[in-house]
Amino acid sequence: MPQLxxxxxxxxxxxxxxxxxLRALEATTKRAAAExxxxxxxxxxxxxxxxxTCDFGAAVGARTPEGxxxxxxxxxxxxxxxxTPTGAGQDWVERKLELPCGKKYRGDGVRExxxxxxxxxxVFVVTGLVERCAGTLYCGAVFVCPKLGILxxxxxxxxxxxxxxxxxxxxxxxxxxxxxxxxGVKLCIGSAICWENYMPLLRQSLYSQNVxxxxxxxxxxxxxxxxxxxxxxxxxxxxxxxxxxxxxxxHLPSWIKSGKTTQHSNSAPAQxxxxxxxxxxxxxxxxxxxxxxxICLPLHDSNSEHQTNGDSSATDSGSSPLHNExxxxxxxxxxxxxxxxxxSPDDEDYVSRGGSCIVSPLGEVIAGPVWEKEDELLxxxxxxxxxxxxxxxxxxxxxxxxxxxxxxxxxxxDLNPPPQ
Numbered sequence: 001m002p003q004l005x006x007x008x009x010x011x012x013x014x015x016x017x018x019x020x021x022l023r024a025l026e027a028t029t030k031r032a033a034a035e036x037x038x039x040x041x042x043x044x045x046x047x048x049x050x051x052x053t054c055d056f057g058a059a060v061g062a063r064t065p066e067g068x069x070x071x072x073x074x075x076x077x078x079x080x081x082x083x084t085p086t087g088a089g090q091d092w093v094e095r096k097l098e099l100p101c102g103k104k105y106r107g108d109g110v111r112e113x114x115x116x117x118x119x120x121x122x123v124f125v126v127t128g129l130v131e132r133c134a135g136t137l138y139c140g141a142v143f144v145c146p147k148l149g150i151l152x153x154x155x156x157x158x159x160x161x162x163x164x165x166x167x168x169x170x171x172x173x174x175x176x177x178x179x180x181x182x183x184g185v186k187l188c189i190g191s192a193i194c195w196e197n198y199m200p201l202l203r204q205s206l207y208s209q210n211v212x213x214x215x216x217x218x219x220x221x222x223x224x225x226x227x228x229x230x231x232x233x234x235x236x237x238x239x240x241x242x243x244x245x246x247x248x249x250x251h252l253p254s255w256i257k258s259g260k261t262t263q264h265s266n267s268a269p270a271q272x273x274x275x276x277x278x279x280x281x282x283x284x285x286x287x288x289x290x291x292x293x294x295i296c297l298p299l300h301d302s303n304s305e306h307q308t309n310g311d312s313s314a315t316d317s318g319s320s321p322l323h324n325e326x327x328x329x330x331x332x333x334x335x336x337x338x339x340x341x342x343x344s345p346d347d348e349d350y351v352s353r354g355g356s357c358i359v360s361p362l363g364e365v366i367a368g369p370v371w372e373k374e375d376e377l378l379x380x381x382x383x384x385x386x387x388x389x390x391x392x393x394x395x396x397x398x399x400x401x402x403x404x405x406x407x408x409x410x411x412x413x414d415l416n417p418p419p420q
Contacts, residue, residue, distance in 0.1 A: 002383045002385060003184070003185040003383055003384040003385050004183075004185070004381055004382070004383055004384075005038045005039065005182060005183060005185050005381070005382060005384065006035070006036055006037045006038050006039075006379060006380070006381050006382075007037070007038070007039050007040075007041075007213075007239065007241055007358055007379070007380055007381075007382055008032045008035075008037040008039065008040040008041070008241075008377055008378060008379045009040075009041050009241050009242065009243040009356045009357065009358055009367070009368065009377075009378040010028050010032070010040055010041065010042050010043070010243055010356075010376075010377055010378075011043070011243060011244065011245070011246050011354045011356040011370055011373065011374070011375070011376040011377070011378070012024060012025070012028055012042055012043065012046065012243075012245065012375055013043075013245040013246060013247045013251055013374060013375075014045070014046055014047070014048070014049040014050065014245065014247075014253075016253060016254065017077070018047060018048060018049075018077050018078075018079060018110075021046065021047055021049075022047065022110065022113060022114075025042060025046070025047070025114075025117065025125075025127065026117045026121075028040070028042075028375075028377065029117055029118075029121045029123050029125060030121055031377060032121075032123055032377060032379070033121040033122060033123050035377075035379050037123055037379055038123065038124060038182050038183065039123065039124040039125075039126065039182070039213070039241075040123055040124070040125055040126070041126045041127070041215050041217060041241045041242075041243045042125075042126070042127035042128060042217065042243055043128050043217050043218065043219070043243040043244050043245045043356075044128040044139065044141075044193055044194050044217040044218050044219045044243075044244070044245075045128050045129065045130050045139055045217075045219065046127050046128045046129060046217070046245070047079050047110065047127060047128070047129035047130065048074075048077050048078040048079055048129050048130025048131075048132075048137075049074070049077055049130065049253060050219045050245065050352075051070075051074055051166065051253075051256065052219070052247065052252065052256075052351050052352060053249075053252060053256060053351060054070060054074075054256045055067070055162065056068075056070050056071050056074075056165060056166060057070065058165055069255075070255055070256070071166065073253075073255035074130075074137070074166065074255070075132060075137065077130070077253070078129075078130040078131060078132035078137050079107075079108060079110040079129055079130065079131060079132060080107040080108040080110070080131075080132045080133070081106075081107045081110065081111050081131055081133075081142070081153065082097065082105065082106025082107030082111065083097075083106075083107075083131070083133055083153070084097070084133070085133050085134045085136065086171065087153075087155060087170070087171050087173065087174060089173060089174075089176075092153070093150060093151065093152060093153070110129075111142075111150060114127070114142065114144045114150070115144060115149040115150060117144075118144040118145065118146045118149075119146050119147075119149075121146070122146050123146065124143075124144065124145055124146060124180070124182060125144040126141060126142070126143050126144070126189075126191065126215050126217075127141065127142060127144075127217075128140070128141050128193065128217035128243075129141065129142065130167075131153075131155065136168040137166055137167050137168065138155040138156065138167060138168050138170050139155070139156040139159060139163065139167045139170075139193060139194075140153055140154050140155045140156065140170065140174075140193075141153070141154040141191050141193060141215065141217055142154075143178050143189060143191075145180055148180075151178040151180060152174075152176065152178040153174060154170070154174045154175070154191050154193060155168075155170020155171060155174045156169075156170050156193045156194070156196060157169055157170050157171070157172055157174075157175070157196060157202070158195070158196060158199065160194065160195045171412060172205075172410050172411055172412055172413050173411075173412035173413050175190070175202065175205055175206065175410065175413050176209070176413060176414065176418070177189060177190040177206065177209040177210075177211050177417075177418055178190075178418070179418050179419070179420045181420075185384050186420050187212060187213050187384070188209060188210050188211050188212050188213070188417060188418065188420065189211065189213045189214075189215065190206040190209060190211035190213075190214055190215070191214070191215040191216070191217070192206065192214070192215075192216055192232075193216075193217055193218070194216075194217070194218040194219055194220055195220065197216055197218075197228055197229070197232060198228065201408060201410075203232065203235070203236070204396070204397065204408055205408065205410050205413060205415060206236070207235070207236045207396045207397040208397040208408065208415040208416075208417075209397075209415060209416070209417050209418060210397065210417035211236060211238050212237075212238045212239065212361075212384060212387045213238060213239050213241070213384075214232060214233070214236060214238045214239065214240045214241070215240075215241050215242075216229055216232070216240055216241065216242040216243075217242070217243050217244075218242055218243070218244050219244060219245070219352065220244065220355075221244055221350075221352045221353040221354060221355050222355075223355075225242070225244075225355055226355065226357060226365065226369055229242045229357065229359050230359050230363040230364075230365065231363065232359070233359035233360055233361055233362070233363045233364075234361070234362060234363030235363075235394075235396055236361075236396060237361045237362075237387050237390035237391055237394060237395065237396070238361055238387055239358070239359065239360060239361060239382055239384070239386075239387070240358070240359040241358050242355075242356055242357050242358070242359075243356045244352065244354050244355050244356050245352050245354070246350070246352060246353060246354035246370075246371075246372060246373060246374045246375075246376070247350065247351050247352040248347065248348055248349065248350055248351065248374075249346055249347050249348070249349050249350075249351050250347035250348065252351065350372055353371050353372050354369070354370050354371055354372060354373060354374075354376070355368070355369045355370070355371060356368050356369060356370050356376065356378055357369040357370070357378070358378060358380050358382075360382070360386060361386045361387045361389070361390040362386070362390055366380050366382070367379070367380040
């Protein structure tokens with residue numbers, strides 16, 4: 001008898017605030033429920049946001065105050081799920097951790113809200129998020145069952161490139177697959193986040209657990225991503241659901257576009273710093289001719305008219321390694337606090353083109369990929385018996401693994417299939 005379920009990939013983008021995004025997640029999940037979807041995936045860092053284009057004012061050996069303000073805004077946008085820094089595993093899942101005095105739950109309530117959404121819609125929800133725990137942010141994903149609540153949580157074990165500046169490394173123990181049963185279909189669910197999918201040993205750790213439904217929330221909008229998830233589907237003989245955000249530059253959060261800073265309600269507004277005095281570099285600016293040649297011109301300083309060349313009024317005393325020889329116009333990421341960057345044709349450019357898709361256990365694309373379409377919902381019905389059909393000639397963790405010769409162990413992770 002066919003083992004049929006409807007899968008959905010939500011090509012949704014993060015909104016300006018986490019609460020707005022949470023409401024959008026609920027609306028999209030209700031829309032999926034209206035189409036009889038059983039399981040839905042939202043993109044990497046959907047709750048909390050993927051800080052695309054932001055450098056947080058960092059260079060090797062230097063950080064800027066503006067970058068710290070950006071990180072503060074990002075830190076506040078992240079969600080607090082009430083877990084511990086090392087990850088409490090099943091104790092967190094089963095709510096065995098100590099509660100704060102006078103509260104009925106740990107964290108900021110986002111966990112409870114996700115569980116409510118899944119429960120009221122009847123849809124199994126998997127979403128990427130940025131988790132705030134103590135003083136560190138983690139890129140993660142949660143599996144939310146309509147009946148039992150959250151079944152498990154991933155933390156990305158290896159952030160990519162500049163992500164390592166703002167995201168910590170999660171424990172490999174979070175790679176443990178979760179099991180559930182929907183409409184009589186037994187599922188073993190695993191997730192690899194973005195470029196974790198490029199890690200061969202990590203993939204094998206999930207194959208070893210006999211995963212038949214693989215979630216790949218991502219921020220990778222390259223054409224090559226499709227070939228990777230097709231490989232995973234074929235290699236793991238599992239269904240693969242991948243979701244990415246489709247984002248135009250104008251949709252980036254205001255703290256990226258215009259240097260928004262976060263102010264506490266009990267603190268005074270930030271005041272501009274007083275001009276510094278002392279030795280430093282001469283103030284100047286760069287202009288371009290029609291032939292694109294650069295000309296460096298000194299800035300006019302009203303205080304310099306009555307001072308000699310040796311006076312400090314015509315110099316800039318900044319000594320940060322990030323301080324340029326000349327003062328450049330502010331980029332959208334560096335615009336002063338509360339200053340609104342003017343709109344431009346570039347605002348319509350895509351900083352992420354999407355590319356969400358769903359792949360079969362034989363590596364065939366059965367939905368998508370979708371490019372440059374916002375708020376798109378990919379829906380397809382699949383037969384999970386296709387996973388067994390694919391095992392006729394290949395089982396990467398069984399008959400084809402040569403486990404007598406090749407061994408894999410992962411610290412803190414049981415590689416045996418979880419009980420069902």
